[in-house]
Amino acid sequence: MVFRLSPILQKVRPTQQSWLRRQYNDPYVRQRLSHPASYRSRSAFKLLEINEKWGKFLEKNDVQAVVDLGAAPGGWSQVVAGKMGWLEDERIDGTGPSSPLEGEGYGLNQKAKDERYSSWSVKDRDLVDTFDPLSLTETPGRVGKGVIVAVDLLRMAPIPGVHTLQMDFLAPKSSDIVMSALKTSANPSGKADVIISDMAANFTGNHITDSQACLDICFSAIEFASKTLKVADKQRGLRGGTLLLKHFAHPLLQEFRRRILVPNFHVVYYIKPDSSRSESAEGYWLCRGWTGKKQVQRYASETPHEDEFQQ
Numbered sequence: 001m002v003f004r005l006s007p008i009l010q011k012v013r014p015t016q017q018s019w020l021r022r023q024y025n026d027p028y029v030r031q032r033l034s035h036p037a038s039y040r041s042r043s044a045f046k047l048l049e050i051n052e053k054w055g056k057f058l059e060k061n062d063v064q065a066v067v068d069l070g071a072a073p074g075g076w077s078q079v080v081a082g083k084m085g086w087l088e089d090e091r092i093d094g095t096g097p098s099s100p101l102e103g104e105g106y107g108l109n110q111k112a113k114d115e116r117y118s119s120w121s122v123k124d125r126d127l128v129d130t131f132d133p134l135s136l137t138e139t140p141g142r143v144g145k146g147v148i149v150a151v152d153l154l155r156m157a158p159i160p161g162v163h164t165l166q167m168d169f170l171a172p173k174s175s176d177i178v179m180s181a182l183k184t185s186a187n188p189s190g191k192a193d194v195i196i197s198d199m200a201a202n203f204t205g206n207h208i209t210d211s212q213a214c215l216d217i218c219f220s221a222i223e224f225a226s227k228t229l230k231v232a233d234k235q236r237g238l239r240g241g242t243l244l245l246k247h248f249a250h251p252l253l254q255e256f257r258r259r260i261l262v263p264n265f266h267v268v269y270y271i272k273p274d275s276s277r278s279e280s281a282e283g284y285w286l287c288r289g290w291t292g293k294k295q296v297q298r299y300a301s302e303t304p305h306e307d308e309f310q311q
Protein backbone atom coordinates (compact mmCIF):
# COMPACT_ATOMS: atom_id res chain seq x y z
CA MET A 1 0.00 0.00 0.00
CA VAL A 2 1.36 3.44 -0.90
CA PHE A 3 1.78 5.90 1.97
CA ARG A 4 -0.36 8.99 1.37
CA LEU A 5 -0.44 11.92 3.73
CA SER A 6 -3.86 13.04 4.84
CA PRO A 7 -4.63 16.75 4.31
CA ILE A 8 -3.94 17.42 8.01
CA LEU A 9 -0.55 15.70 7.93
CA GLN A 10 0.41 17.56 4.74
CA LYS A 11 0.67 20.64 6.95
CA VAL A 12 3.47 19.15 9.12
CA ARG A 13 7.12 19.92 8.37
CA PRO A 14 8.91 17.89 5.63
CA THR A 15 11.25 16.26 8.19
CA GLN A 16 8.23 15.10 10.19
CA GLN A 17 6.58 13.89 6.99
CA SER A 18 9.61 11.78 6.11
CA TRP A 19 9.65 10.37 9.66
CA LEU A 20 5.98 9.42 9.32
CA ARG A 21 6.65 7.88 5.90
CA ARG A 22 9.54 5.84 7.32
CA GLN A 23 7.47 4.65 10.28
CA TYR A 24 4.59 3.69 8.01
CA ASN A 25 6.80 1.73 5.63
CA ASP A 26 8.83 0.01 8.39
CA PRO A 27 7.73 -3.65 8.62
CA TYR A 28 8.95 -3.87 12.24
CA VAL A 29 6.89 -0.89 13.33
CA ARG A 30 3.84 -2.51 11.74
CA GLN A 31 4.71 -5.88 13.29
CA ARG A 32 5.07 -4.28 16.72
CA LEU A 33 1.68 -2.63 16.45
CA SER A 34 -0.05 -5.82 15.33
CA HIS A 35 1.95 -8.35 17.39
CA PRO A 36 -0.04 -10.03 20.18
CA ALA A 37 2.87 -9.52 22.58
CA SER A 38 2.38 -5.72 22.60
CA TYR A 39 6.09 -5.09 22.67
CA ARG A 40 6.86 -1.65 23.98
CA SER A 41 9.63 -1.01 21.48
CA ARG A 42 10.69 -1.90 17.98
CA SER A 43 14.02 -2.96 19.56
CA ALA A 44 12.33 -6.07 20.94
CA PHE A 45 12.53 -7.56 17.44
CA LYS A 46 16.29 -7.07 17.37
CA LEU A 47 16.74 -9.13 20.53
CA LEU A 48 14.28 -11.78 19.34
CA GLU A 49 16.17 -12.04 16.06
CA ILE A 50 19.65 -12.13 17.61
CA ASN A 51 18.61 -14.75 20.15
CA GLU A 52 16.92 -16.91 17.50
CA LYS A 53 19.77 -16.80 14.98
CA TRP A 54 22.71 -16.91 17.38
CA GLY A 55 22.29 -19.94 19.61
CA LYS A 56 19.18 -19.08 21.65
CA PHE A 57 21.41 -17.92 24.49
CA LEU A 58 18.43 -16.61 26.48
CA GLU A 59 16.77 -20.00 26.52
CA LYS A 60 19.50 -22.21 27.98
CA ASN A 61 18.33 -24.17 31.01
CA ASP A 62 21.10 -22.81 33.21
CA VAL A 63 20.23 -19.15 32.55
CA GLN A 64 19.11 -17.92 35.98
CA ALA A 65 20.11 -14.27 36.04
CA VAL A 66 19.85 -11.65 33.31
CA VAL A 67 20.69 -7.95 33.45
CA ASP A 68 19.18 -5.54 30.91
CA LEU A 69 21.11 -2.25 30.71
CA GLY A 70 19.39 0.75 29.10
CA ALA A 71 16.11 -1.10 29.32
CA ALA A 72 13.39 1.54 28.90
CA PRO A 73 10.71 1.45 27.68
CA GLY A 74 11.10 -2.30 28.22
CA GLY A 75 10.95 -4.21 24.93
CA TRP A 76 14.07 -6.30 25.65
CA SER A 77 12.95 -6.94 29.24
CA GLN A 78 9.62 -8.19 27.91
CA VAL A 79 11.46 -10.61 25.61
CA VAL A 80 13.64 -11.87 28.48
CA ALA A 81 10.68 -12.20 30.85
CA GLY A 82 8.91 -14.23 28.18
CA LYS A 83 11.90 -16.53 27.65
CA MET A 84 12.30 -17.06 31.40
CA GLY A 85 8.72 -18.10 31.82
CA TRP A 86 7.35 -15.11 33.69
CA LEU A 87 4.70 -14.73 31.04
CA GLU A 88 2.77 -17.76 29.99
CA ASP A 89 1.97 -16.85 26.44
CA GLU A 90 2.79 -14.31 23.80
CA ARG A 91 0.88 -11.53 25.60
CA ILE A 92 3.97 -10.07 27.14
CA ASP A 93 2.80 -6.83 28.65
CA GLY A 94 0.61 -8.36 31.34
CA THR A 95 -2.14 -5.97 30.43
CA GLY A 96 -3.93 -7.37 27.43
CA PRO A 97 -6.94 -9.58 26.97
CA SER A 98 -5.08 -12.89 26.65
CA SER A 99 -2.71 -12.11 29.50
CA PRO A 100 -2.31 -14.51 32.42
CA LEU A 101 -2.67 -11.37 34.53
CA GLU A 102 -5.89 -10.38 32.82
CA GLY A 103 -8.06 -8.22 35.00
CA GLU A 104 -5.37 -7.97 37.65
CA GLY A 105 -3.73 -4.81 38.78
CA TYR A 106 -6.66 -2.49 38.26
CA GLY A 107 -7.49 -0.63 41.43
CA LEU A 108 -4.23 -1.67 43.09
CA ASN A 109 -1.75 0.93 44.21
CA GLN A 110 1.76 0.81 42.69
CA LYS A 111 3.25 -1.15 45.59
CA ALA A 112 0.56 -3.79 45.45
CA LYS A 113 0.86 -3.98 41.67
CA ASP A 114 4.63 -4.42 41.88
CA GLU A 115 4.23 -7.18 44.45
CA ARG A 116 1.59 -8.90 42.35
CA TYR A 117 3.88 -8.83 39.33
CA SER A 118 7.02 -9.64 41.33
CA SER A 119 8.35 -6.46 39.82
CA TRP A 120 9.75 -3.65 41.89
CA SER A 121 11.21 -0.36 40.87
CA VAL A 122 13.49 1.82 42.91
CA LYS A 123 15.48 4.99 42.43
CA ASP A 124 19.16 5.07 43.33
CA ARG A 125 18.84 7.90 45.80
CA ASP A 126 16.34 5.81 47.77
CA LEU A 127 18.58 2.86 48.09
CA VAL A 128 22.27 3.61 48.10
CA ASP A 129 23.67 2.08 51.31
CA THR A 130 20.27 0.87 52.47
CA PHE A 131 19.19 -1.51 49.76
CA ASP A 132 18.87 -5.12 50.84
CA PRO A 133 17.34 -7.23 48.06
CA LEU A 134 17.24 -10.30 50.30
CA SER A 135 14.71 -8.48 52.45
CA LEU A 136 12.24 -8.60 49.57
CA THR A 137 9.59 -11.20 50.09
CA GLU A 138 9.05 -13.80 47.42
CA THR A 139 5.90 -13.19 45.45
CA PRO A 140 3.21 -15.82 45.72
CA GLY A 141 2.04 -17.13 42.39
CA ARG A 142 5.23 -16.31 40.56
CA VAL A 143 5.62 -18.38 37.45
CA GLY A 144 9.07 -17.68 36.07
CA LYS A 145 12.58 -18.71 36.96
CA GLY A 146 15.59 -16.76 38.15
CA VAL A 147 16.03 -13.05 38.39
CA ILE A 148 15.88 -10.24 35.82
CA VAL A 149 17.25 -6.79 36.67
CA ALA A 150 16.59 -3.86 34.33
CA VAL A 151 18.38 -0.49 34.58
CA ASP A 152 17.56 2.81 32.94
CA LEU A 153 17.70 6.53 33.51
CA LEU A 154 14.00 6.58 32.73
CA ARG A 155 11.13 5.12 34.68
CA MET A 156 9.70 1.90 33.29
CA ALA A 157 6.21 0.52 33.76
CA PRO A 158 6.30 -2.84 35.59
CA ILE A 159 6.83 -6.12 33.75
CA PRO A 160 6.18 -9.42 35.54
CA GLY A 161 9.42 -10.80 36.99
CA VAL A 162 11.53 -7.75 36.14
CA HIS A 163 13.18 -5.70 38.88
CA THR A 164 13.75 -2.18 37.63
CA LEU A 165 16.40 0.21 38.90
CA GLN A 166 15.93 3.78 37.73
CA MET A 167 19.41 5.27 37.78
CA ASP A 168 22.41 6.39 35.78
CA PHE A 169 24.41 3.24 35.13
CA LEU A 170 27.55 5.30 34.58
CA ALA A 171 27.39 6.82 38.07
CA PRO A 172 29.70 5.54 40.81
CA LYS A 173 28.19 2.74 42.92
CA SER A 174 25.59 1.84 40.28
CA SER A 175 27.21 -1.48 39.47
CA ASP A 176 27.27 -2.35 43.21
CA ILE A 177 23.55 -1.66 43.39
CA VAL A 178 22.82 -3.86 40.39
CA MET A 179 25.00 -6.61 41.86
CA SER A 180 23.10 -6.55 45.12
CA ALA A 181 19.82 -6.63 43.21
CA LEU A 182 21.02 -9.78 41.43
CA LYS A 183 21.60 -11.60 44.70
CA THR A 184 18.30 -13.22 45.56
CA SER A 185 17.27 -16.63 46.84
CA ALA A 186 16.68 -17.61 43.18
CA ASN A 187 20.28 -16.60 42.40
CA PRO A 188 22.35 -16.90 45.57
CA SER A 189 25.71 -16.44 43.79
CA GLY A 190 24.69 -12.93 42.75
CA LYS A 191 26.37 -13.60 39.38
CA ALA A 192 24.83 -13.03 35.96
CA ASP A 193 24.49 -15.54 33.13
CA VAL A 194 23.60 -12.95 30.51
CA ILE A 195 24.07 -9.17 30.34
CA ILE A 196 22.35 -7.36 27.49
CA SER A 197 23.02 -3.69 26.82
CA ASP A 198 21.07 -1.56 24.38
CA MET A 199 22.22 1.57 26.23
CA ALA A 200 22.73 4.58 24.03
CA ALA A 201 23.43 8.18 24.96
CA ASN A 202 21.50 10.94 23.21
CA PHE A 203 23.23 11.89 19.96
CA THR A 204 24.78 15.35 19.78
CA GLY A 205 25.58 15.09 16.06
CA ASN A 206 29.31 15.45 16.72
CA HIS A 207 30.82 12.08 15.77
CA ILE A 208 33.78 12.35 18.11
CA THR A 209 31.66 13.27 21.15
CA ASP A 210 29.09 10.61 20.28
CA SER A 211 31.72 7.90 19.78
CA GLN A 212 33.39 8.81 23.07
CA ALA A 213 30.01 8.58 24.83
CA CYS A 214 29.46 5.15 23.25
CA LEU A 215 32.93 4.06 24.37
CA ASP A 216 32.19 5.19 27.95
CA ILE A 217 29.00 3.13 27.92
CA CYS A 218 30.84 0.07 26.56
CA PHE A 219 33.53 0.42 29.24
CA SER A 220 30.93 0.68 32.01
CA ALA A 221 29.20 -2.44 30.68
CA ILE A 222 32.40 -4.50 30.45
CA GLU A 223 33.63 -3.34 33.87
CA PHE A 224 30.33 -4.50 35.30
CA ALA A 225 30.52 -7.74 33.30
CA SER A 226 34.02 -8.43 34.59
CA LYS A 227 32.71 -8.38 38.17
CA THR A 228 29.45 -10.14 37.51
CA LEU A 229 29.49 -12.65 34.65
CA LYS A 230 29.82 -16.32 35.49
CA VAL A 231 33.17 -17.76 34.49
CA ALA A 232 33.41 -20.97 32.47
CA ASP A 233 34.19 -23.92 34.68
CA LYS A 234 34.61 -27.21 32.81
CA GLN A 235 34.57 -29.32 35.96
CA ARG A 236 31.20 -27.99 37.00
CA GLY A 237 29.96 -28.01 33.41
CA LEU A 238 29.40 -24.28 33.66
CA ARG A 239 29.31 -22.13 30.55
CA GLY A 240 30.96 -18.72 30.73
CA GLY A 241 28.54 -15.81 30.72
CA THR A 242 27.28 -13.92 27.68
CA LEU A 243 27.38 -10.20 26.94
CA LEU A 244 25.35 -8.58 24.17
CA LEU A 245 26.58 -5.04 23.64
CA LYS A 246 25.27 -2.30 21.38
CA HIS A 247 27.84 0.03 19.82
CA PHE A 248 28.22 2.41 16.91
CA ALA A 249 30.75 1.93 14.12
CA HIS A 250 33.90 3.93 14.81
CA PRO A 251 37.64 3.14 15.05
CA LEU A 252 37.55 3.82 18.81
CA LEU A 253 35.03 1.03 19.20
CA GLN A 254 36.98 -1.34 16.97
CA GLU A 255 39.99 -0.80 19.20
CA PHE A 256 37.82 -1.56 22.23
CA ARG A 257 36.68 -4.84 20.65
CA ARG A 258 40.25 -5.89 19.87
CA ARG A 259 41.82 -4.86 23.18
CA ILE A 260 39.08 -5.66 25.67
CA LEU A 261 36.43 -8.02 24.30
CA VAL A 262 38.41 -10.49 22.21
CA PRO A 263 40.91 -11.45 24.95
CA ASN A 264 38.14 -11.98 27.52
CA PHE A 265 35.58 -14.13 25.69
CA HIS A 266 35.77 -17.40 23.81
CA VAL A 267 34.16 -15.78 20.83
CA VAL A 268 32.96 -12.30 19.79
CA TYR A 269 30.53 -11.96 16.88
CA TYR A 270 29.57 -8.72 15.16
CA ILE A 271 25.84 -8.65 14.39
CA LYS A 272 23.78 -6.20 12.37
CA PRO A 273 20.25 -7.60 12.75
CA ASP A 274 17.87 -7.33 9.78
CA SER A 275 15.59 -5.41 12.13
CA SER A 276 18.25 -2.73 12.70
CA ARG A 277 17.80 0.15 10.25
CA SER A 278 20.42 -0.02 7.50
CA GLU A 279 21.06 3.72 7.67
CA SER A 280 21.98 3.45 11.36
CA ALA A 281 25.63 2.91 12.33
CA GLU A 282 24.55 0.74 15.25
CA GLY A 283 25.64 -2.86 15.57
CA TYR A 284 25.88 -5.45 18.35
CA TRP A 285 28.68 -7.59 19.67
CA LEU A 286 27.57 -10.95 20.94
CA CYS A 287 30.34 -12.12 23.27
CA ARG A 288 30.02 -15.74 24.40
CA GLY A 289 31.95 -17.59 27.11
CA TRP A 290 33.41 -15.08 29.56
CA THR A 291 36.92 -16.17 30.53
CA GLY A 292 38.11 -13.01 32.28
CA LYS A 293 41.69 -13.77 31.17
CA LYS A 294 42.72 -10.16 30.79
CA GLN A 295 42.14 -7.48 33.38
CA VAL A 296 39.67 -4.88 32.16
CA GLN A 297 41.30 -1.47 32.33
CA ARG A 298 40.49 1.78 30.64
CA TYR A 299 43.30 2.95 28.37
CA ALA A 300 44.24 6.29 26.86
CA SER A 301 43.29 6.27 23.23
CA GLU A 302 44.18 8.63 20.42
CA THR A 303 40.94 10.27 19.37
CA PRO A 304 40.61 9.55 15.65
CA HIS A 305 40.00 12.41 13.30
CA GLU A 306 36.43 13.14 12.21
CA ASP A 307 37.27 11.81 8.71
CA GLU A 308 37.85 8.36 10.12
CA PHE A 309 34.23 8.01 11.14
CA GLN A 310 32.67 5.10 9.23
CA GLN A 311 28.97 4.89 8.50
Ligand SMILES: C[S@@+](CC[C@H](N)C(=O)[O-])C[C@H]1O[C@@H](n2cnc3c(N)ncnc32)[C@H](O)[C@@H]1O
Pocket residue numbers: 040041043044069070071072073074075076077151152153154167168169170198199200201202
Ligand atom coordinates in the same frame (compact mmCIF):
# COMPACT_ATOMS: atom_id res chain seq x y z
C1 LIG B 1 17.61 2.30 22.57
S1 LIG B 1 16.95 2.63 24.16
C2 LIG B 1 16.71 1.01 24.78
C3 LIG B 1 15.50 0.31 24.24
C4 LIG B 1 15.21 -0.98 25.00
N1 LIG B 1 16.22 -1.99 24.74
C5 LIG B 1 13.87 -1.55 24.65
O1 LIG B 1 13.81 -2.61 24.03
O2 LIG B 1 12.86 -0.95 25.01
C6 LIG B 1 18.38 3.15 25.02
C7 LIG B 1 18.14 3.42 26.50
O3 LIG B 1 19.41 3.64 27.13
C8 LIG B 1 19.16 4.46 28.25
N2 LIG B 1 20.40 5.02 28.77
C9 LIG B 1 21.29 5.83 28.12
N3 LIG B 1 22.29 6.18 28.95
C10 LIG B 1 22.05 5.56 30.14
C11 LIG B 1 22.72 5.55 31.40
N4 LIG B 1 23.87 6.22 31.58
N5 LIG B 1 22.21 4.81 32.40
C12 LIG B 1 21.06 4.12 32.23
N6 LIG B 1 20.37 4.11 31.06
C13 LIG B 1 20.85 4.83 30.04
C14 LIG B 1 18.21 5.51 27.69
O4 LIG B 1 17.49 6.17 28.73
C15 LIG B 1 17.32 4.68 26.77
O5 LIG B 1 16.12 4.32 27.41
